[in-house]
Amino acid sequence: MSAAAKPLLIELFTEELPPKALKKLGDAFASGIEASLRVDGLLANGATTVSFATPRRLGARVDAVLTEAPAKAIKEKLMPVAVARDAAGNASVALRKKLAALGREALAEGFPNAMLGSDKLLIESDGKAEYVYLVGLATGTTLAAGVQNAIEATLAKLPIPKVMTYQLADGETDVNFVRPAHGLVALHGDDVIAAKALGLDAGRIAHGHRFQGANNVELDSATRYEELLRQYGKVEPVFAARRDMIQAQLDTKAKSLGANLGTPASYADLLDEVTSLVEWPTVYVCQFEPEFLAVPQECLILTMKTNQKYFPLFDDAGKLKNHFLIVSNMALADPKKVIEGNERVVRPRLADARFFFETDKKTKLADRVPELGKVVYHNKLGTQGERIARVAQLAGEIAGLIGADRARAERAATLAKADLVTLMVGEFPELQGTMGRYYALNDGEPADVAAACAEHYQPRFAGDALPSSGVPTAVALADKLETLAGLFGIGQTPTGDKDPFALRRHALGVIRILVEQKLTVPLASLLNAAFESFGGKVTDASAELSAFIYDRLRGFLKDAGASTNEIEAVVAPLPAMFATVPAQLVAVQAFASLPEAASLNAANKRVANILKKAVEGGEAIATSDAAQEPAEQALRQALDAVGPSADALYANGDFTGYLKSFAALKAPVDEFFDKVMVMAEDKAVRANRLALLRDLRDAMNKVADLSKLAA
Secondary structure, three states, X not given: OOOOOEEEEEEEEEOOOOHHHHHHHHHHHHHHHHHHHHHOOOEOOXXXXXXXXXXXXXXXXXXXXXXXXXXXXXXXXXXXXXXXXXXXXXXOHHHHHHHHHOOOHHHHOOOOOOEEOOEEEEEEEOOOOXXXXXXXXXXXXXXXXXXXXXXXXXXXXXXXXXOEEEEOOOOXXXXXXOOOEEEEEEEEOOEEOOOEEOOEEOEOEEOOOOOOOOOOEEOOOHHHHHHHHHHHHOOOOOHHHHHHHHHHHHHHHHHHOOOEOOOHHHHHHHHHHHHOOOOOOEEEEEEOOHHHHHOOHHHHHHHHHHHHOOEEEEOOOOOEEEEEEEEEOOOOOOOHHHHHHHHHHHHHHHHHHHHHHHHHOOOOHHHHHHHHHHOEEEOOOEEHHHHHHHHHHHHHHHHHHHOOOHHHHHHHHHHOOHHHHOHHHHHOHHHOOHHHHHHHHHOOOOHHHHHHHHHOOOOOOOOOOOOOOHHHHHHHHHHHHHHHHHHHHOOOOOXXXXXXXXXXXXHHHHHXXXXXXXXXXXXXXXXXXXXXXXXXXOOOOHXXXXXXXXXXXXXXXXXXXXOHHHHHHHHOOOOOOHHHHHHHHHHHHHHXXXXXXXXXXXXXXXXXXXXXXXXXXXXXXXXXXXOOOHHHHHHHHHHHHHHHHHHHHHHOOOHHHHHHHHHHHHHHHHHHHHHOOOOOOOHHHHHHHHHHHHHHHHHHOOOOXXXXXXX
């Protein structure tokens, strides 16, 4: 570290920041401060930055910041020499004014050979005309100026979810920020840097925990910020460290109860949010009455997490326990009142969930279906009642195509949305589908019908599970395809980044189901059935929807790691069934690795171009005995020899073996193009050669369009 380089601490103390935005605000604050200092040349080599974010502060410490940025070499183009000289050859009025504006008016005397310290004027051609340049050294940015720049630039670019306007103490000045700010710290080593922000002057006073720490914590140096806040303020200022504190305590408490918190992904968002709500976290164990466990655990979990920010606990089988964990901002010797208070608060919530569940069970899902006729789905597509009629019809059609029970698929589709009008889903929309499964089972519906009530929403996001069996799969496809067909049919297609109806997600769901469940159903059949379910009430946009889905297929394969050329080889021919696409892609990748591939791919592309021109020109393409050249005869014989064994491999689904069979054609293909003129003058000979190329293309491109590999 340079002798002049010291740690720089900047902290902005505020009222409670929005918890769901805190982590992003903290990261942006730190990166903004660092980026601005870097632009001003104030960072020493190897400088690193630490981010601080608590419910009431944003901060950053950069560990090596210079007191002044190094001087920079400058070369500024001023004006043409013709403008810079007056009639006597001296500095013109225009040049004198320009130099005065730059604080270097003395350079005008003795033009063009004057010097001022390290600065001088230089006459140089830019290739078109001669210009006067100012060359020299520019003074580096001072630390005070750099800190002020960094604070202003960072605050202006913070990703604030909603800006507040508040008034400063003078009673006149309005300030816009995410929350009112009450303190500013700017320390370079041990020294306060004069800076201002949001009506505040920088100092060295930080503030501790609202109840358990010192109100004012005087910082003697930037390096001791965390130490002093932890010791006297009872504040852990580092977001990640605070999160780790909570995680460790959660794990310890759960283990002591013989329980677990579930998968880390299941509570990661809650952990981040709770970390944003506390400054000195302490975890306590609470419990509720065991009789509440009779309610579906998803209901209890949701109300604890969403409404109360509590962490549910589970046994090894994943069953909810009647203990839960809370994260308090108070470290108390006797936490009895805190524990009892939280248990008292959660009890009415759980009682509400139990009431909703017991009341909902009194009405069967089938009896709720007519209520969907009162719920508007879309002003151009009718009610939810009309929609489920279409989905039921479509689910039956799809069930027939995939070998599932048609009657149960139609029944499941009819019931699948009925839980939308239940009390539980009205209170917790996130439970739609989940509650449908419980209520269907309570009504005595078949297991796969009940499963479809929940699983027809799947997959809801990347990596989500697929429907578990035929009936849920049929309903899931029907639900997604009806949405796609209906909205495409009324022109409500995604534009740019806007996709209000999540049609990209629906299309990807269809792709994943078809591909990963290996359903040998043509996409065209599904789209035809989807548009037919509307009975002519929407425009048949099958072509547009098909193109949209194939484009999503490209994205799906790209996410799987395939290259653009490999993807186009498989997708450009518009495969009718997606079930075989992964195997086709693997075959293309295996073929592309062969030493013969480059030559054959280039030949394939050449063949495609020749045939395209021939068709456009109205050329006849017909196999005959008009083969004249030995190379032409040799290629036909080689193609005929490969054909039977290759076809057998294709029939067995061995696409890789099929494509590799054609590696043997490299030599005869190369010889053909070396020695044979395809567009011969004799029409019969020409037609026969075109037919040979057509047969070669059709055989080699049966799995994928290999010409795309040569693109």
